[in-house]
Amino acid sequence: MNPVNQQKLEQEHQPQAIAKRLAKLPKRQNISDAILGGIDGCVTTFAIVSGAIGAGFSASVALILGFANLFADGFSMAISNYEANKAQQEFADNIRQTEAEHIKQVPEGEREEIRQIFQRKGFEGDTLENIVQTITQNKALWIETMLIEEHGIQSRPPEAVKAALTTFSAFLVVGAIPLIPFLIPSFDVHQQFLFSTVLAGLMFFFIGMLKSFVFAKPIIYSGFSTLLTGGTAAGLAFLTGYILRELFGI
Structure with a gap:
């Protein structure tokens, strides 16, 4: 361990420091709530967009x-x-x-x-x-x-x-x-969807990185794991929309 970190760790475990820390009520951590909301928000919204574009909607x-x-x-x-x-x-x-x-x-x-x-x-x-x-x-x-x-x-x-x-x-x-690109009128629908895909991917990867910092997991692995989850959900939504469009001639 780094000598500086070792010294800091020892200081934090001195009797007075321990007493001061334990005297405080433990803070409720809402990291899991934020991660859950962020992932589900991005997955759900981008899945809706993917399904709509896959179905040929404007x-x-x-x-x-x-x-x-x-x-x-x-x-x-x-x-x-x-x-x-x-x-x-x-x-x-x-x-x-x-x-x-x-x-x-x-x-x-x-x-x-x-x-x-x-x-x-x-x-x-x-x-x-x-x-x-x-x-x-x-x-x-x-x-x-x-x-x-x-x-x-x-x-x-x-x-x-x-x-x-x-x-x-x-x-x-x-x-x-993922909805921001659809507010840019100078892009056509394909450019908007492509830009939305990139932004959604970045959000998934960022949330995965955030999890890695909080739970001490490998950054790249955690980022790609979350990206894969979100990408799979969006891909299924797009595929569903496309298949239904072809089946019913929408």
């Missing part, structure tokens, strides 16, 4: 369909994300209430659950009993421990509104990019 029709889909599907996706996260929050709250009631009604049984949870982690003897005693002395800590260890639920669930807004914003911003 640029104006492709533009209208693209923008209509952009807002409708973006809103639908944001609401779905909101409802999913809201349901997760409500589920976690329900489990908290259930565990609180169990602690009230059968405290010894709940203590035994804590004991076996940490016994499975390798603790035993006096150390195990001290852990059980420490956790069960604090009801809030007791409930949160059960929430995480028994039910596998995050103690701090996602913020539903923030997640939905992030998804919607990413969907609109990235999804609008």
